[in-house]
Amino acid sequence: MLLKILLGVLCCVGALATENITEQLSPPQLLLVSFDGFRADYLRRFPMPNLKLLYSQGVLVEQLTNVFITKTFPNHYSLVTGLYAESHGILASNMYDPVSHEHFHINNDSNPMWWNEARPLWISALDSGYKTAAMMWPGSDVTIRNRTATHFLPYNPNVTFKQRVGNVTKWMLGDEKEKGAMFAALYWEEPDRSGHIFGPDNDTAMSEVLKEVDDNIGLLISELKITGLWGRVNILITSDHGMTQCSAQRLIKLDNCLHPDNYTLVDLSPVTAIIPLKDPEAVFKLLDKCHEHMKAYKKPDIPDRLHYRNNDRVQPIILIADEGWTIVRRGDKLPRLGDHGYDNALPSMHPFMAASGPSFRQGYRISSLQSVDIYPLMCKLLSVPPQPNNGTMTHARCLLAAESCWDVPLVIGLVVGVLLLLTAITVLFRFLSSRRPPGSRPFQRLQVDDDDDDDPMLE
Numbered sequence: 001m002l003l004k005i006l007l008g009v010l011c012c013v014g015a016l017a018t019e020n021i022t023e024q025l026s027p028p029q030l031l032l033v034s035f036d037g038f039r040a041d042y043l044r045r046f047p048m049p050n051l052k053l054l055y056s057q058g059v060l061v062e063q064l065t066n067v068f069i070t071k072t073f074p075n076h077y078s079l080v081t082g083l084y085a086e087s088h089g090i091l092a093s094n095m096y097d098p099v100s101h102e103h104f105h106i107n108n109d110s111n112p113m114w115w116n117e118a119r120p121l122w123i124s125a126l127d128s129g130y131k132t133a134a135m136m137w138p139g140s141d142v143t144i145r146n147r148t149a150t151h152f153l154p155y156n157p158n159v160t161f162k163q164r165v166g167n168v169t170k171w172m173l174g175d176e177k178e179k180g181a182m183f184a185a186l187y188w189e190e191p192d193r194s195g196h197i198f199g200p201d202n203d204t205a206m207s208e209v210l211k212e213v214d215d216n217i218g219l220l221i222s223e224l225k226i227t228g229l230w231g232r233v234n235i236l237i238t239s240d241h242g243m244t245q246c247s248a249q250r251l252i253k254l255d256n257c258l259h260p261d262n263y264t265l266v267d268l269s270p271v272t273a274i275i276p277l278k279d280p281e282a283v284f285k286l287l288d289k290c291h292e293h294m295k296a297y298k299k300p301d302i303p304d305r306l307h308y309r310n311n312d313r314v315q316p317i318i319l320i321a322d323e324g325w326t327i328v329r330r331g332d333k334l335p336r337l338g339d340h341g342y343d344n345a346l347p348s349m350h351p352f353m354a355a356s357g358p359s360f361r362q363g364y365r366i367s368s369l370q371s372v373d374i375y376p377l378m379c380k381l382l383s384v385p386p387q388p389n390n391g392t393m394t395h396a397r398c399l400l401a402a403e404s405c406w407d408v409p410l411v412i413g414l415v416v417g418v419l420l421l422l423t424a425i426t427v428l429f430r431f432l433s434s435r436r437p438p439g440s441r442p443f444q445r446l447q448v449d450d451d452d453d454d455d456p457m458l459e
């Protein structure tokens with residue numbers, strides 16, 4: 001009996017001790033936030049005091065090279081999978097799958113078939129025994145590979161930012177019954193929505209919406225402070241793509257080049273996806289010389305760098321408009337004053353990334369990073385084994401406090417500095433020597449300075 005009690009106590013202490021150890025070993029929770037359509041240079045154009053405060057205590061990546069096509073769904077899925085669009089399967093806002101003959105539209109996206117080619121972090125982190133949460137992130141209310149995040153809400157644009165943050169912090173805190181979510185993703189529609197309506201060049205409208213976005217970041221920070229999460233969790237704020245100004249003077253009209261009977265249109269602008277009907281070669285020829293500000297590619301000829309070819313859902317012909325040009329079927333109506341989706345090499349299409357928390361360096365910035373690198377970074381922060389992906393830790397590593405990282409400009413600066421100093425010393429030494437009369441020995445003279453300068457005995 002006594003032995004049993006003793007064993008029980010030992011067990012209990014043992015369990016408590018292990019619990020403590022595991023608690024200490026478990027990494028900080030991670031909150032990933034996306035503000036849709038936050039073009040990198042908004043950071044320079046508008047004040048954003050709360051965001052600046054956040055990254056002054058952490059890190060800033062001034063520009064993220066995102067994935068083609070630079071649209072919301074492809075890029076949000078790349079952020080949480082580390083895959084190019086051709087590898088995760090969410091290739092556009094409108095898709096057609098020639099195998100299943102299904103159609104995809106962002107308002108009708110809940111068929112898991114579209115998402116199952118990848119495994120987003122909110123699902124793979126479940127396998128590490130973690131709870132996860134995803135608030136209105138594209139795909140978060142879809143049952144992907146038979147699972148969802150532990151916590152999510154169906155997409156509803158009417159739910160305010162405050163309500164989203166309220167739920168996310170509640171999920172991260174957990175309760176007596178359930179541990180807090182180790183990984184949480186949070187999505188917000190601005191400044192994308194206003195960017196489309198007013199165009200990114202409208203300073204009045206954009207400064208208003210970016211003040212709202214920054215106020216929301218302030219609200220997020222104060223909510224994290226109130227709940228005691230601030231300083232304990234890692235927080236990563238980023239976006240999916242930028243935005244560029246469009247114009248009714250820059251319309252490309254497909255009907256001017258080709259009768260609509262000749263093709264099926266899957267997606268329209270700024271990247272058009274076309275299935276030719278009768279004579280593919282003839283259709284391509286007409287589209288190829290359709291407009292000087294639009295490039296036409298047959299699927300096998302789509303440039304490698306776009307990583308937008310190896311998937312059934314890439315159609316036989318795609319058309320890519322030059323920056324600021326809009327592809328329409330016909331008419332003179334400009335659908336959106338601002339748009340995105342263009343070549344991911346364009347700076348106007350790039351978003352940014354800021355992060356802070358216990359794992360990040362403080363007051364550090366780099367000029368650029370690939371957006372597919374964010375996934376392996378998040379896996380490292382969470383100690384979750386990464387799924388096969390297209391990212392690397394080579395550059396992202398430098399953002400972490402625990403990693404020693406050569407700062408190339410600093411190292412070059414130091415080396416150049418030391419070389420200059422050595423040169424200066426040599427030159428000075430030569431100069432001094434050249435002023436000495438021949439045969440004199442200045443260093444030995446020092447020892448005898450006050451005595452007879454020229455005592456030959458001392459030589």
Ligand SMILES: *[C@@H]1O[C@H](CO)[C@@H](O)[C@H](O)[C@H]1NC(C)=O
Pocket residue numbers: 016017020
């Ligand atoms: C667990 O850690 C807390 C502080 O982090 C400490 O107060 C407590 O005594 C520890 N418990 C055990 C069983 O080690």
Ligand SMILES: *[C@@H]1O[C@H](CO)[C@@H](O)[C@H](O)[C@H]1NC(C)=O
Pocket residue numbers: 102103108
């Ligand atoms: C959504 O897609 C499914 C399958 O493609 C289709 O049957 C359904 O009609 C669509 N719903 C709407 C509202 O478009």
Ligand SMILES: *[C@@H]1O[C@H](CO)[C@@H](O)[C@H](O)[C@H]1NC(C)=O
Pocket residue numbers: 116145146
């Ligand atoms: C999902 O679960 C069903 C049975 O519940 C199973 O037949 C199917 O293979 C699963 N799909 C995936 C992608 O795991």
Ligand SMILES: *[C@@H]1O[C@H](CO)[C@@H](O)[C@H](O)[C@H]1NC(C)=O
Pocket residue numbers: 155156157158
């Ligand atoms: C959002 O609000 C609008 C206007 O109040 C309403 O018509 C719409 O049904 C709401 N959407 C959802 C998903 O609740």
Ligand SMILES: *[C@@H]1O[C@H](CO)[C@@H](O)[C@H](O)[C@H]1NC(C)=O
Pocket residue numbers: 153159162163164165166167170
């Ligand atoms: C969570 O979101 C719902 C809307 O779906 C809202 O009614 C509720 O107040 C939110 N909870 C918190 C704690 O903010």
Ligand SMILES: *[C@@H]1O[C@H](CO)[C@@H](O)[C@H](O)[C@H]1NC(C)=O
Pocket residue numbers: 198202203204205
């Ligand atoms: C800019 O947006 C404001 C609304 O905030 C609108 O009143 C104004 O007409 C727009 N200016 C231009 C040049 O489009």
Ligand SMILES: *[C@@H]1O[C@H](CO)[C@@H](O)[C@H](O)[C@H]1NC(C)=O
Pocket residue numbers: 259261262278279282283
């Ligand atoms: C395109 O469609 C029109 C009308 O149906 C037809 O006359 C023409 O031959 C077609 N052109 C090509 C290249 O298929």
Ligand SMILES: *[C@@H]1O[C@H](CO)[C@@H](O)[C@H](O)[C@H]1NC(C)=O
Pocket residue numbers: 083084087307388389390
């Ligand atoms: C991207 O990663 C996937 C998964 O590992 C791989 O299949 C694909 O070949 C990669 N793409 C490139 C361009 O390396």
Ligand SMILES: [Zn+2]
Pocket residue numbers: 037072192193196340
């Ligand atoms: Zn958009």
